[in-house]
Amino acid sequence: MKVTKFGGSSLADGQQLKRVFDIIRDDPERKVVVVSAPGKRFKDDTKVTDLLLSYARATIEDTDATDIIEAIKHRYHAIGNYFDLPDYDLADLDEQIDHLSTKHYRSFDYLYAAFAAHGEYLNAQLVAKVFTHLGVSARFIDPKEIGLLVDDNARQATFDTKSYDTIAELDLSTSERLIVPGFFGYTKSGDMATFSRGGSDITGAIMARGLRADLYENFTDVSAIYAVNPNIIDKPAAIEQMTYDEMRELSYAGFAVFHDEAIIPAIQGGIRINIKNTNDPEVPGTFIVPPTEVQQSRPVTGIANSNRFAALYLHRYLLNKEVGFTLRILEILKRHQISYEHMPSGIDDLTIIFDKTLLTQEKIDGMLADIASEIKPDTLKWLPSYGIIMVVGEGMRNRIGALTEIVSPLKEHHISLQMVNQGASEISIMLGIQPDLSDLAVKAIYENIFK
Template sequence: MKVTKFGGSSLANGQQLQRVYDIIRADDDRKVVVVSAPGKRFKDDRKVTDLLLSYAQATLADEDTTEIIETIKHRYHSIGEFFELPDYELADLDEQIEHLARKHYRSFDYLYAAFAAHGEYLNAQLIAKIFNHLGMPARFVDPKEIGLLVNDNARSATFDTASYTTIGELDLSTSERLIVPGFFGYTRSGDMATFSRGGSDITGAIMARGLRADLYENFTDVSAIYAVNPSIVEHPAAIQQMTYDEMRELSYAGFAVFHDEAIIPAIQGGIRINIKNTNDPDAPGTFIVPPTEVQQTRPVTGIANSNRFAALYLHRYLLNKQVGFTLRILEILKRHNISYEHMPSGIDDLTIIFDKTMLTQEQVDNMLSDIAAEIKPDTLKWIPSYGIIMVVGEGMRNRVGALTEIVAPLKERNISLQMVNQGASEISIMLGIQPDLSDSAVEAIYTNIFK
């Protein structure tokens, strides 16, 4: 049995959904289909989720929502019309869209979560209707029906692993395709709460593990995961297979094809993942598998970069001799509800790297003020924009000269590094770099290793 997930670009319009229907019909093992909200149909289009968030903002501001409601309805109606689905089949979707603004929510965050989740929630209902209309038995499965529980973090929820028991009880014995909306679950209070953006991947992985699937297929708009971002290097090498840990490292650092948190349920359940292209379903795609199944041909599997980071540099003499020094800093971060990403250090200094998308300016100002007052460093510097490059590969484990192959081409291009850190697993090397040099450094490293 396969769990098959489709992203927003695969469901953006009727033509794309026809391809999805053909893919599902072609393989009876594709029993469970996890769907995203309709994505962009063209470059300057808007995703349905973004339309719903605009609807939420207008509702909170008590503005006229007539136009935005009609725009959202039209997106679903245009897909239904492509398949000649009768209008009465869409009446309940229209009512649900209008009802969103009339419901009571226990906080603004839960209002936003509910509006955003309805992109997937409505689309899964529509797709089930269309599949039945086309002659393929299908049933919409509300995450509430299978007890897909999450914690009370409305817009960045964490899955409750106790839910695997109820998910595993889902009946797969019929010929029906089960259509499950991605991206959200329910709190124990019955409120919708969403995973972080792109969280439909997480739902797909949860379903695959809960149902003990043989394979989790993740259909997107590329035929493989590439060793480097194609916008940096033309025609980069395709990755045929990679390990769970490699994918997680690369996703974290900028590979947007697959959500980094979605790897965890797959790892825990030993579920193989296949990234495939909706527009080229016969292409083999990329397999993400346990390390024992991968045969390494290169030391490096992939190179990813992201400029979404910021850093705090702190210098104080004899820092390494002060018991509890780092603990005091961590207590300040906890006080201001700040998590950090990495903390490389020396004998007299340390750097704390943050995901700046998770910070407010107020948090930063308060954190710096408290560190200056309580820690009294000799130097305290905030770096608001910080680039990170991750060079990842199981083949680097115990490989002599791996770092030289990565750093040497940067020296030739006169690119300096602000930080170098190798993980204990030895499969990744992290480079800190000025954001404006990040792409050039990635291209240099790729050229040296892959060409």
């Protein structure tokens, strides 16, 4: 049995949904289908989720949302009309869209979460209606029906693993396809709460583990995961096979094809993942598998980069001699509810790297003020933009000269590094770099290693 997830670009319009239908119809093992909200149909289009967030803002601000509501309805109607779906099926979706602004929500965060979740919630209903209309029996599954529970973090929810027991009870004995909306679950209070953006991958992995699927297929708009961003390198090498850990490291640092948190349920359940292209489903794609299944490990599997980071640099003489120094820093971060990504250090220096998408200016100012007054560093600098490059590969374990192969081409391009850190797993090397030099550095490393 396979759990199959389709991203927003695969469901953007009727023509794309027809391809999805053909993929599901042609393989009876594809029993459970996890869907995202309709994505962009063309470059300057607006995703349905973004329209719903605009609707949420208008509701909070009590401003006229008529045009936004009509734009949302139009997206679902356009798909339904492509398949000549009966008007009453679309009227049902319209009623739910209208009703969103009249419900009571316990906070603005939960309002935003519920509005955003309805992109997937409505689309799953529509997909089930279309499949049945086209002759393939399908049923919409509300995550509430299968007890898909999450914690009380409305817009960055964490899955409750106790839910695997209820998911496992889902009846798969019929030929019926089960259509599950991705991206959200329910709190114990019955409120919708969403995973982080792109979280439909997480739902798919949860369903695959809970149902003990043989394979989790993740259909998107590319034919494979590539060794480097195709926007940096023209026609980069495709990755045929990679390990869970390699994918998690690369996703974290910028590979947008697969959500890094979605790897965890797959690891825990030993579920193989296959990234495939909706528009070219016969291409094998990329398999993400346990380390024991990798047939050949090349020195580097992939190179990822992201400029979404910020960093705090602190210098104080003899900080390495002070017992509890790091603990005092961590207590300040905890006080301001700030998580950090990395903390490389020297005998007199410490750098703390943050994901700046999780920070507010108020948190930054409070943290810096407390560190200055309580730690009293000789130097304290805030770097608001910080680039990270991750070079990842199982083949780097115990490989002599791996770091030289990575950093030597940077010297030739006169690129200096702000930080070098090898992870404890030994399969990744992290480089800190000026954000404006990040793409050039990735290109230099790729050409040295792959060409």
